Amino acid sequence: METLRTPPRPAGPMKNARLRKAAGRTSPSSPLITTCFPRISRSGPIPGAGIVVRRVQIGEDGEGYSVEGTPAEAAGLGIMALSGGAPFDLVIAGINRGENTGLANLYSGTVNAAMEALVRGAPAIAVSQDAAYDDDFAFSAALTRKFADRVLKYGLPQGxxxxxxxxxxxxxxxxxxxxxxxxxxxxxxxxxxxxxAVLYAPRMAAVNDMPDGDVRAYLERYVSVAPLALDRTSNDAFGELGWIGDVEF
Structure with a gap:
């Protein structure tokens, strides 16, 4: 009896043929399903699991919390459990080393920490600086303070x-x-x-996809400020997706 299994590395022609046979597909053009998943669940809070937090010293006079979790988990935990119940006037995520412009913000822990703050009802700013600054955050911190002062004065649109x-x-x-x-x-x-095990090291390359927006502004050496909404619904797509209502079960 043959068992359909996901290969640990890209399958060769012979293994592909065996997998198609096990799946009841004999045509070489039949698609082969590749299953990939995280070794440890990171899709959300794990029932029964906790987040380890340690109080740490920051500089000479400051203190904070070191959270063994994602940036979004740190933001949520700070708002819900570590603030003593006081409402937040503003949450600042960052300052991150390396920019998070354009499509990169979909993967950004810094941006998603700010999004988590929005979910919890707190205004938020995500701040990232060029990696060339290295560990010098003085300029970015001063500029962030100016943005924070204005957000506290004028507010941000809901969501x-x-x-x-x-x-x-x-x-x-x-x-x-x-x-x-x-x-x-x-x-x-x-x-x-x-x-x-197989280690896959990412290989980066420049991409020439720069319409008017934060990517181009940043590369032209402007501080880019992009307002991002919590609601990511594509309202323009509804007219083209009428067939979804015809799906039966």
Whole structure:
């Protein structure tokens, strides 16, 4: 009896043929399903599992909490459990080392920490700076303070956060839509480890996808400020998706 299993690494022609046979497909053109999943569930809070928190010293006079979790978990925990119940006037996520412009904000822990704050009803700013600053956050911190002062004074639209990206030697500040991509994963280099596992190292490449938006503004050395909404519904798509209502069960 043959069992359909997901191969531990990309399958060769012979293994593909066996998998198709096990799945009841004999045509070489039949699609092969590849199943990939995290070794540990990270889709959300795990029932019964907790988040480890340690109180830490920050500088000479400050203190904070070190959270063994994602940035979004740290934001949610800070708002819900570590604030003593006091409401938050503003949540600042960052300052992150490396920009989070365009499509990169979909993967950004910094941006999603600010999104978590929005979910919890707190105004939020995500701040990232060019990696060339290294560990020097003085300029970005001073600029972040100015943004924070204005948000506290004027407020933000309901369900909207600000994604701020600070280049080296900025020419000014602009508010722009979040779109485009400057760098992306172009592929992976695989190497087998001693324990038989395979390490896939991402290979980055420049991408020339820069419509008017935060990616272009950032590369032109402007501090880009993109308002991002909690509601990511594509309202324009409803007219093209009428067939969904015809699905029967």
């Amino acid at each position: 909207v956060m600000l994604n701020v990206n600070i280049p080296v030697d900025p020419r000014g500040v602009v508010i722009v839509p979040s779109r485009g991509l400057s760098v992306a994963v172009a592929g992976f280099d695989a190497s087998e480890q001693e324990d038989g």
